[in-house]
Amino acid sequence: MDQAKSLNIHHPFQQSFPTVARTPSTPITEHLAYLLAQANREINRQLDARFKKEGVPVEQWRILKVLSDGKGHSMGDLADAVLLNHPTLTKMVDRMVSDALVYRVQDPDDRRKVVMFISDRGKTLTQRLNSLALSQEAHIAENYGNKATADLKRLLESLIEKAN
Amino acid sequence: MDQAKSLNIHHPFQQSFPTVARTPSTPITEHLAYLLAQANREINRQLDARFKKEGVPVEQWRILKVLSDGKGHSMGDLADAVLLNHPTLTKMVDRMVSDALVYRVQDPDDRRKVVMFISDRGKTLTQRLNSLALSQEAHIAENYGNKATADLKRLLESLIEKAN
DNA sequence: AGGAAAATATTGAATATTCAACGATTCCCG
DNA sequence: CGGGAATCGTTGAATATTCAATATTTTCCT
Numbered sequence: 001m002d003q004a005k006s007l008n009i010h011h012p013f014q015q016s017f018p019t020v021a022r023t024p025s026t027p028i029t030e031h032l033a034y035l036l037a038q039a040n041r042e043i044n045r046q047l048d049a050r051f052k053k054e055g056v057p058v059e060q061w062r063i064l065k066v067l068s069d070g071k072g073h074s075m076g077d078l079a080d081a082v083l084l085n086h087p088t089l090t091k092m093v094d095r096m097v098s099d100a101l102v103y104r105v106q107d108p109d110d111r112r113k114v115v116m117f118i119s120d121r122g123k124t125l126t127q128r129l130n131s132l133a134l135s136q137e138a139h140i141a142e143n144y145g146n147k148a149t150a151d152l153k154r155l156l157e158s159l160i161e162k163a164n
Numbered sequence: 165m166d167q168a169k170s171l172n173i174h175h176p177f178q179q180s181f182p183t184v185a186r187t188p189s190t191p192i193t194e195h196l197a198y199l200l201a202q203a204n205r206e207i208n209r210q211l212d213a214r215f216k217k218e219g220v221p222v223e224q225w226r227i228l229k230v231l232s233d234g235k236g237h238s239m240g241d242l243a244d245a246v247l248l249n250h251p252t253l254t255k256m257v258d259r260m261v262s263d264a265l266v267y268r269v270q271d272p273d274d275r276r277k278v279v280m281f282i283s284d285r286g287k288t289l290t291q292r293l294n295s296l297a298l299s300q301e302a303h304i305a306e307n308y309g310n311k312a313t314a315d316l317k318r319l320l321e322s323l324i325e326k327a328n
Numbered sequence: 329a330g331g332a333a334a335a336t337a338t339t340g341a342a343t344a345t346t347c348a349a350c351g352a353t354t355c356c357c358g
Numbered sequence: 359c360g361g362g363a364a365t366c367g368t369t370g371a372a373t374a375t376t377c378a379a380t381a382t383t384t385t386c387c388t
Binding site: 058155163 | 188189190192194195196197198199200201202203204205206207208210211222226229230232233245247294297298300301304307308312313315316317319320321322323324326327328
């Protein structure tokens with residue numbers, strides 16, 4: 001079938017595309033917000049690719065890593081730490097509980113709270129994920145340079161601090 | 165109702181939380197991937213807040229901004245430029261077409277392709293969004309410093325380049 | 329030329345995220 | 359003390375994203 005018919009495509013000109021003189025504005029690639037999004041997307045994608053064989057998304061690694069201090073963390077603290085909204089975290093934790101990676105304990109001191117702990121199974125998985133993540137960091141440092149990496153980290157930390 | 169009963173909460177100990185000595189590993193806050201995610205989240209959130217009154221998500225601004233050069237862009241090029249997967253872009257463009265911000269034209273030279281254009285309505289919206297975005301950039305530069313901002317941008321560009 | 333393979337964009341189903349509202353508990357303050 | 363307000367986490371519905379499969383068109387190769 002003709003694609004134009006099925007897609008409701010607009011045909012403003014018969015012979016040519018519209019070409020209009022435009023006053024150029026700042027290209028999107030020069031915006032800090034865009035550069036951050038692009039860098040984050042790329043690095044995150046690479047890390048996800050490494051985690052692929054473990055079948056764990058990056059967010060779950062963050063959760064496991066935070067919990068692997070062995071201490072309990074409330075859902076609220078955890079949400080802040082792993083950069084997830086509360087309802088998103090709740091549902092992700094549900095999945096991780098199903099996979100027996102973490103478990104919930106009701107906080108006896110404040111019964112509104114739930115305290116999250118990592119399981120033994122979660123701990124051993126975390127170790128494998130940590131080594132995958134460290135190997136990525138090593139790979140970046142190698143290609144990108146130790147100084148650049150350190151400078152970038154420092155600048156990002158400072159930006160995050162100022163942004164709050 | 166008792167929360168523990170409804171939530172299937174685990175009670176591994178009667179009197180105390182499990183506390184286990186752990187060998188500490190690199191904190192998540194020192195990973196580049198985490199710092200990028202955190203900075204991106206924060207900056208993106210702030211930009212989204214500014215765009216709130218226009219009711220436009222950041223991704224749509226990116227699309228509008230790329231199209232505002234007045235030239236046509238194929239869906240594939242656009243997807244790369246705005247950091248969106250193809251199906252996600254298709255559906256977002258559907259919404260933008262409904263809002264009369266952009267329109268589709270079938271490419272006469274390659275009829276597999278769809279060429280996207282911005283509408284007049286899209287252009288005027290883009291101008292408002294651009295000024296909101298520029299004001300955010302100015303705000304960042306002010307709090308964070310011109311040099312730090314420039315350095316950070318340069319390092320991010322370089323990281324993106326090396327990461328490909 | 330002709331047919332297999334690649335490229336392009338979309339669709340539908342499955343999955344994930346978000347928003348608003350809720351239930352339970354604790355805090356605060358008169 | 360008592361009751362309204364705040365906090366904490368979850369839920370359900372609405373929305374958005376992703377994955378796999380598809381339709382169409384073009385390219386490539388012999």
